[in-house]
Amino acid sequence: MNQLIIDGVTKQFGALKVLQSCDLTVERGSVVTLLGPSGCGKTTLLRSIAGFVTPDAGRIRVKGQDISRLPPNRRDVGYVFQNYALFPHLTCRDNIAYGLVVRRVPKAEIARRVSQALDLIALAAFADRYPKQLSGGQQQRVAIARALVLEPQVLLLDEPFNALDAQLRLSMQVELRKLIDRVGITSIFVTHDQQEAMALSDRVAIMRGGRIEQIGSPLEIYDRPRSCFVADFIGRANLMPTQVRAGRTEGPQAIAAALPDGPATLVARPENIDLTPGSGPGWPGKVTFLTALGPVIEYEVDCGFSVPVRAALPRHAGVETFEPGALVTARIRDEAAAVVLPGEPNHA
Amino acid sequence: MSGPRQMISLGDRLARGMLIALTVMSIVLLVAPSLIVIAISFEPRGYIAFPPSGFSLRWYWALLERQQLLDSILVSLRISVMVMVVCLVLGIPAAFAGTRGRFPAKTAFNAFLLAPQMMPGMVIGIASLFFGAYISFRASDLMLVLSLSVFCLPFVVRIVMARLAGLDPLLDEASANLGAGKFETFFRVTLPQLAPAAFAGAAFTFIEAFDNVTVSLFTSDVRARPLPVELYYLVQFESSPLIAAISSLEIGLSLVVMLVIARAVGLERFGR
Numbered sequence: 206m207n208q209l210i211i212d213g214v215t216k217q218f219g220a221l222k223v224l225q226s227c228d229l230t231v232e233r234g235s236v237v238t239l240l241g242p243s244g245c246g247k248t249t250l251l252r253s254i255a256g257f258v259t260p261d262a263g264r265i266r267v268k269g270q271d272i273s274r275l276p277p278n279r280r281d282v283g284y285v286f287q288n289y290a291l292f293p294h295l296t297c298r299d300n301i302a303y304g305l306v307v308r309r310v311p312k313a314e315i316a317r318r319v320s321q322a323l324d325l326i327a328l329a330a331f332a333d334r335y336p337k338q339l340s341g342g343q344q345q346r347v348a349i350a351r352a353l354v355l356e357p358q359v360l361l362l363d364e365p366f367n368a369l370d371a372q373l374r375l376s377m378q379v380e381l382r383k384l385i386d387r388v389g390i391t392s393i394f395v396t397h398d399q400q401e402a403m404a405l406s407d408r409v410a411i412m413r414g415g416r417i418e419q420i421g422s423p424l425e426i427y428d429r430p431r432s433c434f435v436a437d438f439i440g441r442a443n444l445m446p447t448q449v450r451a452g453r454t455e456g457p458q459a460i461a462a463a464l465p466d467g468p469a470t471l472v473a474r475p476e477n478i479d480l481t482p483g484s485g486p487g488w489p490g491k492v493t494f495l496t497a498l499g500p501v502i503e504y505e506v507d508c509g510f511s512v513p514v515r516a517a518l519p520r521h522a523g524v525e526t527f528e529p530g531a532l533v534t535a536r537i538r539d540e541a542a543a544v545v546l547p548g549e550p551n552h553a
Numbered sequence: 554m555s556g557p558r559q560m561i562s563l564g565d566r567l568a569r570g571m572l573i574a575l576t577v578m579s580i581v582l583l584v585a586p587s588l589i590v591i592a593i594s595f596e597p598r599g600y601i602a603f604p605p606s607g608f609s610l611r612w613y614w615a616l617l618e619r620q621q622l623l624d625s626i627l628v629s630l631r632i633s634v635m636v637m638v639v640c641l642v643l644g645i646p647a648a649f650a651g652t653r654g655r656f657p658a659k660t661a662f663n664a665f666l667l668a669p670q671m672m673p674g675m676v677i678g679i680a681s682l683f684f685g686a687y688i689s690f691r692a693s694d695l696m697l698v699l700s701l702s703v704f705c706l707p708f709v710v711r712i713v714m715a716r717l718a719g720l721d722p723l724l725d726e727a728s729a730n731l732g733a734g735k736f737e738t739f740f741r742v743t744l745p746q747l748a749p750a751a752f753a754g755a756a757f758t759f760i761e762a763f764d765n766v767t768v769s770l771f772t773s774d775v776r777a778r779p780l781p782v783e784l785y786y787l788v789q790f791e792s793s794p795l796i797a798a799i800s801s802l803e804i805g806l807s808l809v810v811m812l813v814i815a816r817a818v819g820l821e822r823f824g825r
């Protein structure tokens with residue numbers, strides 16, 4: 206069952222079209238990530254769902270009920286702010302209790318639910334501290350608990366890990382996912398870190414210029430990007446210009462493509478490119494640069510395209526290594542894993 | 554790190570010079586007279602002398618026998634508390650509107666709110682008196698409270714506005730998101746964070762209302778004079794250390810209020 210349906214939401218600030226008929230459907234209990242470059246409207250979409258922004262057009266429905274016209278305090282939607290927005294004059298416990306107090310929940314029940322929430326985020330020992338006496342990660346957990354304790358229909362999180370250092374970020378990502386699974390709450394999560402998106406979510410929605418460009422499971426998006434933008438934005442991709450003729454690409458490797466004749470783009474991930482020394486079937490080129498990343502070595506090979514072809518070769522015995530200047534041939538290892546998109550390459 | 558001594562900029566030197574000058578000036582003009590007044594108040598004889606010829610609390614005891622003075626202290630206390638309440642009740646919402654509100658002529662509104670501060674108290678006093686006469690409203694306690702409130706309102710408004718401008722507007726959104734309406738958010742989130750500023754504004758208002766002469770002279774009830782006005786008349790006929798004793802008490806009161814503010818908010822948070 207669909208918990209949240211966003212239907213044609215449009216918002217314009219002055220002359221700037223920030224959301225252009227945005228559609229998004231989120232299933233009950235699943236985690237969707239909004240991923241996109243800065244300024245593409247992620248925060249604005251979240252704020253529209255929470256009611257802080259009034260869309261010019263479109264509908265937002267939660268469990269079938271249209272909430273587009275409700276004021277923010279009457280929507281059953283939790284929001285975790287980027288800088289947490291904890292109340293500085295309230296203790297951790299009172300911050301978490303805030304929504305329950307406002308809802309006039311009986312005192313005993315508040316106490317019970319708040320202490321449950323404190324246990325959930327493992328901060329019971331810090332209950333009587335004020336926000337400024339907590340670390341960034343702890344504050345963030347309080348912000349999440351403050352939203353979760355109300356058991357909202359939908360939880361919105363706007364770049365909740367931005368203020369955390371890399372180490373903490375990683376452990377918090379795992380913690381958050383476990384927490385969400387335990388409570389089973391429908392969540393939308395904003396980030397512009399694609400690894401975070403892949404790690405945390407059931408589905409990833411790629412946003413661009415106020416629209417949702419593609420939505421799917423992390424691997425679907427990675428394996429089957431529907432545009433050069435998505436291919437380039439998620440992971441790294443080689444976008445090679447080609448022509449489709451009679452359902453196949455022209456060039457050294459003819460790859461099946463269900464596209465009309467015309468210019469096209471061959472998309473292949475660096476790990477799907479193999480290099481062999483000298484000439485052979487494939488794209489001839491010259492190694493221009495290499496980066497040893499540990500498990501793999503990444504080569505940049507000039508094959509005569511406007512951008513170098515990237516190849517990531519594993520580093521085990523038997524895999525040849527190349528020096529800059531070496532003449533090589535690049536090939537797509539697994540043709541089925543390559544994607545052919547209509548139109549010329551279009552680098553984001 | 555800062556460079557060698559000769560690298561100190563002219564601006565810094567000027568600032569340091571000004572700071573020293575200011576310190577010396579405030580010691581000479583503010584602290585020294587206060588100390589002299591306090592010293593004089595312990596004079597055992599019947600006239601003012603410095604240094605005092607001895608130490609006695611005679612004039613403090615004498616104070617207790619001057620019914621008119623005691624009454625005026627009560628009047629002043631009562632008036633000051635009322636002025637403080639009026640300024641808080643009007644000042645906090647006004648500051649809120651002036652900071653958060655979106656309406657035409659907001660700049661003019663803010664200038665208007667703070668205008669009494671630019672005006673000499675005497676002008677406000679005379680204006681109140683004349684206007685009062687025009688609408689047949691005599692100088693009275695109520696008149697005094699109203700005119701002093703006009704005069705003191707900017708204290709509260711300015712301090713509260715400064716604090717409001719520093720509050721995170723996201724907190725209001727967070728509160729709304731958690732289910733609170735506008736009023737509930739104001740009382741649960743905004744007001745508690747304004748409390749120190751409101752408290753400080755109230756304290757300043759109290760001190761100002763308690764020893765204001767310029768406005769009070771024109772608008773107070775002739776039969777129930779507040780302390781500053783009473784003193785003003787008193788010094789014209791009497792020059793005993795009694796005046797010094799009352800002044801010392803007032804200095805003490807101001808100091809206590811300042812200390813309380815300092816404990817509650819920190820003095821350095823003012824003026825901004």
Ligand SMILES: Nc1ncnc2c1ncn2[C@@H]1O[C@H](COP(=O)(O)OP(=O)(O)OP(=O)(O)O)[C@@H](O)[C@H]1O
Binds near residue numbers: 244
């Ligand atoms: N209240 C507003 N008034 C005017 N313009 C706004 C307002 N809010 C957002 N914008 C503009 O809308 C665009 C999208 O903003 P938004 O905050 O939704 O982007 P975002 O995807 O969250 O970006 P980021 O990743 O940097 O947080 C930006 O160009 C921003 O300047």
Ligand SMILES: [Mg+2]
Binds near residue numbers: 249
């Ligand atoms: Mg954003």
